[in-house]
């Protein structure tokens with residue numbers, strides 16, 4: 111294919127050791143929802159319920175990555191991408207969430223790992239990207255303290271079967287998002303609501319992150335172990351003390367609540383008083399088990415949030431003023447396009463004692479159109495370029511940032527948004543499963559070459 115126009119960015123500016131990659135997740139891509147002994151996940155159940163997903167979309171087939179993984183790995187290779195982040199579907203390898211294992215599921219991930227390695231692509235495994243086995247949800251899911259034990263056992267299985275070849279691991283993906291959306295707001299699986307469910311899930315997921323990391327460290331001592339957090343640059347709507355305080359509370363909730371305990375700093379209860387209710391679920395020994403010395407932290411930043419004080423919103427007393435209301439440019443998700451957010455976030459997280467920071471997700475959803483066999487997604491190309499410029503600026507200002515993974519390889523199932531929000535470097539026709547590399551993918555390919 112022809113070379114694609116390039117920006118002034120050059121890969122070498124980021125340094126020889128900078129990691130370049132692309133990210134996906136099992137539920138969003140694999141399909142094959144009940145193939146070869148797989149159990150149901152909370153997302154299989156949630157998507158089957160009426161009215162939960164836009165346009166009634168489901169992920170029974172998704173991108174059919176289960177069957178077309180070899181083709182997609184060939185495409186990663188064609189795009190010159192050296193690192194591939196994907197997640198393991200817990201119910202595919204442990205259908206009920208606990209022993210016994212499903213050998214066919216293990217075989218499937220072995221094929222992926224072996225194929226990646228044969229192509230010279232480094233596998234990066236996310237252990238939990240939101241698809242909890244449904245049978246565990248029946249027992250309370252993350253609201254049940256037993257979840258810490260279930261998760262550690264699952265991690266041990268992954269470590270034992272894949273740890274001989276996989277070096278890079280991420281324990282949990284974006285805990286603030288799946289607990290907030292799934293256990294407080296009820297707009298993601300498992301559809302639970304309320305502060306009690308949310309706080310219990312929060313604490314158990316935090317404990318599980320550390321327990322999982324410890325289990326991995328024990329079984330795969332050489333592993334490069336990280337975990338990923340969603341993060342956002344927060345700004346007050348005005349400079350009034352009320353808005354500034356509200357912005358501080360939202361910043362605490364979205365950026366600090368999950369990372370600070372695992373870094374040994376405890377929950378930031380002083381800056382977000384509702385977190386004091388967590389004390390109902392924290393047992394005496396927990397405080398000794400909340401921290402782990404991660405090799406890296408994955409940051410996933412897409413936008414900024416502008417915050418106004420509001421007495422109408424319980425627990426937080428703040429509302430987010432949407433991009434639409436502010437009349438600023440936004441993606442298909444309604445997220446403002448604001449590349450400096452990434453710089454601010456990198457600067458902020460550099461204040462913590464973190465060994466390595468990797469941007470494990472960044473990308474944009476736009477309504478791409480396939481025309482004459484091509485997708486000219488210039489907005490996404492610019493989005494990625496503009497965010498890379500911010501990373502470069504952060505590096506030049508002396509902040510630690512060690513890698514960048516695009517979300518996502520292919521268009522895929524975007525949770526409650528269904529297939530409307532296309533994030534891929536590669537377009538997917540969901541009727542035929544035909545792949546077409548978009549302009550952004552071609553640009554990334556040439557940039558990485």
Ligand code: IFM
Pocket residue numbers: 135138284410471517524
């Ligand atoms: O698709 C999601 C992914 O699963 C988690 N991080 C954000 C992405 C875009 O919304």
